[in-house]
Amino acid sequence: MTQASIQQQASDLLSREARYIDRRLWDDWLELFTPDAIFWMPAWKDEQTLTDDPDREVSMIYYQGRVRLGERVWRARSGLSVASQPLQRTMHTVSNIIVDRHDDEAVHVGANWSCHVYEPRTKAQHVFFGYYDYVLAGTPEGVKIASKKVTLLNDHLPLTVDFYSI
Amino acid sequence: MPLIEIDTAAAVARVHRRIFSDPAIFELEMRYLFEGGWVFLGLENQIPHAHDYMLTHIGRHEILLMRDRDGRIGAFYNTCPHRGAQICNLRSGNARMHVCPYHSWSFDSSGQNTSIKGKAKGGYTEAFLAQNHDLHPIARLESYRGILFGSLVSDVPGLIDYLGEAARMIDLSLEQGEGGIELLPGSITYTYRANWKLQLENSSDGYHVTSTHPTYLRISADRAKENMHSEGVTGLWERTKVIAEEHSEGSLGGAYGFDNGHAVVWGQMPITPAHPLYERRAELEERLGTARTQWLFNAHNLTIFPNVQFAENFANILRVIRPISPGLTEMKTYCMAPIGESPEARRQRLRQFEDFFNPSGLATPDDIVAYEGCQLEHILGGEQGWLQGYQRGLALLHKGPDETAIAIGVAPAYSVTGDTQLSDETGFLSHYRAWNQRLGEAVERLLETERRQEVAA
Numbered sequence: 001m002t003q004a005s006i007q008q009q010a011s012d013l014l015s016r017e018a019r020y021i022d023r024r025l026w027d028d029w030l031e032l033f034t035p036d037a038i039f040w041m042p043a044w045k046d047e048q049t050l051t052d053d054p055d056r057e058v059s060m061i062y063y064q065g066r067v068r069l070g071e072r073v074w075r076a077r078s079g080l081s082v083a084s085q086p087l088q089r090t091m092h093t094v095s096n097i098i099v100d101r102h103d104d105e106a107v108h109v110g111a112n113w114s115c116h117v118y119e120p121r122t123k124a125q126h127v128f129f130g131y132y133d134y135v136l137a138g139t140p141e142g143v144k145i146a147s148k149k150v151t152l153l154n155d156h157l158p159l160t161v162d163f164y165s166i
Numbered sequence: 167m168p169l170i171e172i173d174t175a176a177a178v179a180r181v182h183r184r185i186f187s188d189p190a191i192f193e194l195e196m197r198y199l200f201e202g203g204w205v206f207l208g209l210e211n212q213i214p215h216a217h218d219y220m221l222t223h224i225g226r227h228e229i230l231l232m233r234d235r236d237g238r239i240g241a242f243y244n245t246c247p248h249r250g251a252q253i254c255n256l257r258s259g260n261a262r263m264h265v266c267p268y269h270s271w272s273f274d275s276s277g278q279n280t281s282i283k284g285k286a287k288g289g290y291t292e293a294f295l296a297q298n299h300d301l302h303p304i305a306r307l308e309s310y311r312g313i314l315f316g317s318l319v320s321d322v323p324g325l326i327d328y329l330g331e332a333a334r335m336i337d338l339s340l341e342q343g344e345g346g347i348e349l350l351p352g353s354i355t356y357t358y359r360a361n362w363k364l365q366l367e368n369s370s371d372g373y374h375v376t377s378t379h380p381t382y383l384r385i386s387a388d389r390a391k392e393n394m395h396s397e398g399v400t401g402l403w404e405r406t407k408v409i410a411e412e413h414s415e416g417s418l419g420g421a422y423g424f425d426n427g428h429a430v431v432w433g434q435m436p437i438t439p440a441h442p443l444y445e446r447r448a449e450l451e452e453r454l455g456t457a458r459t460q461w462l463f464n465a466h467n468l469t470i471f472p473n474v475q476f477a478e479n480f481a482n483i484l485r486v487i488r489p490i491s492p493g494l495t496e497m498k499t500y501c502m503a504p505i506g507e508s509p510e511a512r513r514q515r516l517r518q519f520e521d522f523f524n525p526s527g528l529a530t531p532d533d534i535v536a537y538e539g540c541q542l543e544h545i546l547g548g549e550q551g552w553l554q555g556y557q558r559g560l561a562l563l564h565k566g567p568d569e570t571a572i573a574i575g576v577a578p579a580y581s582v583t584g585d586t587q588l589s590d591e592t593g594f595l596s597h598y599r600a601w602n603q604r605l606g607e608a609v610e611r612l613l614e615t616e617r618r619q620e621v622a623a
Contacts, residue, residue: 041526042352043352043353043354044352044353045351045352045353046256046257046258047256047257051351051352054516055509055512055513055516056350056351056509056512056516057350057351057352057516058350058351058352058353058354058500058501058516058519058520059352059516059520060354060520060524060526061520061524061526061527062516062517062520071385071388071528072528074381074385075381075385075528078381078384080380080381080384081381081531081532082378082532082535082536082539083531083532083534083535084381084531121535121538122359122538155354155355156355156356156357157354157355157356157357157525157526158356158357160525160531160534160535161525161526161531162526162531
């Protein structure tokens with residue numbers, strides 16, 4: 001594949017991921033991940049430094065396995081979580097998508113993201129924002145997300161956060 | 167008539183909603199609790215080396231904690247005595263000298279002023295030169311076994327007396343690691359739109375768990391069923407079935423109240439591989455004996471009134487409450503762990519901590535939203551403003567320790583004991599007794615003023 005087409009493919013995947021999250025096509029969203037995908041949002045150690053070792057330092061979310069994300073999807077839909085009812089309305093924009101490097105195995109992609117959140121319960125609005133770093137891998141079913149690292153830049157949380165608002 | 171009535175002999179325990187919403191009450195809480203007595207500051211091992219510093223809060227004041235070149239820790243208001251600029255605006259670091267960014271007055275790591283820019287040519291009077299130009303220290307700073315507490319007023323009992331028997335609960339926590347405890351790198355801070363006492367109560371509230379966190383319990387149970395050993399996320403809350411059932415047998419639980427507002431709520435838990443301490447159960451048993459080892463595997467939440475909570479189950483959290491306004495509270499959270507844990511146990515601990523305690527996790531968001539819902543109608547006045555949620559377990563209240571407390575060497579002022587279905591509400595009584603002791607008179611004066619104004623109008 002050409003550089004341009006790798007770039008286009010990555011861009012399409014990231015855009016589609018955002019759409020699936022926002023439009024609550026969450027089963028499709030889960031399918032974008034490989035079964036053993038890593039989903040990681042580090043915590044901040046100080047004003048400038050993220051935690052970088054999830055085995056020894058706190059993360060905001062650290063999952064190994066798509067099934068963990070599936071648990072959150074279930075929780076959001078269950079009607080048993082007061083934080084998830086009513087659900088926040090979200091709108092992600094993903095931009096500045098750059099393929100950092102690629103080989104036959106994987107494509108490393110970095111991007112910027114922001115997520116506008118409207119909280120119907122309180123009428124509050126907020127924007128979360130930061131960086132995404134992905135590792136995309138080819139599978140028989142197409143290119144999928146093997147790893148997604150979410151850097152949340154405004155980590156002082158004024159309202160609840162879940163997989164759909166980051 | 168006060169806003170909090172506790173008379174256990176008469177089986178009266180009630181709280182008026184107004185304490186959660188009234189700005190005048192909030193001001194009294196600032197004056198008499200947060201800025202009027204001991205509050206938690208941090209751990210000594212957060213600033214282990216000479217010249218290490220960190221910022222924290224006492225009430226509305228930002229406090230600079232520093233370790234000087236001789237290793238002594240001091241606590242100062244983070245403000246320049248010159249014209250009030252913020253001395254330090256990084257949360258933590260190491261500095262032999264702090265130079266005020268506004269006019270360069272300099273202070274060493276013991277808070278002493280070391281230079282005033284252009285002093286010789288400054289036309290200063292004798293009176294100025296005689297003034298103390300050091301950073302303002304807080305009134306009292308003491309450490310209990312490496313845990314730092316500070317007070318902005320000097321007229322307080324010694325920390326040991328303030329902690330009282332609750333210090334035994336701290337001892338038990340510290341004993342889980344032979345080398346003590348540490349706070350893991352990475353902390354998460356969040357705000358919720360409700361009063362600080364909703365968080366104060368929540369940690370002493372077992373009753374809410376099956377109602378507020380059924381999704382967390384169900385996810386944990388499903389993982390246990392599937393024997394999900396990946397990343398050590400094994401059966402959390404393996405007794406969730408027991409907790410959820412109406413009738414549980416043989417699993418104890420209850421609460422302990424201590425003087426000065428401290429309280430513990432606890433529930434017996436099995437000693438299982440789901441717990442990060444499991445790998446060291448033999449070592450713990452030998453060092454601490456059976457009763458205290460079992461205690462470490464139990465779920466237990468300790469609140470040291472008014473601002474710090476140690477919640478321990480399959481992971482431990484140290485969380486600090488900072489009230490900002492009657493309807494806004496900031497929480498700062500740390501993962502607390504025994505020093506010297508194996509990498510596997512540490513990994514397991516982190517995953518469990520993140521799942522349960524993080525505001526980005528599967529449980530805390532539901533607490534937050536519950537608080538915010540309560541806050542909406544905490545403006546309800548009059549007779550209807552009295553809340554009913556402080557009476558569960560009153561019939562079982564008895565003075566002194568229960569068997570479990572005796573076995574672990576703690577003598578609380580009162581105990582309530584039952585099975586894990588008890589989930590009593592007596593822990594709150596300890597907090598609110600202290601509240602009444604410390605600001606009851608001031609509240610009464612406030613109410614009296616209001617009554618007189620009403621009559622006059």
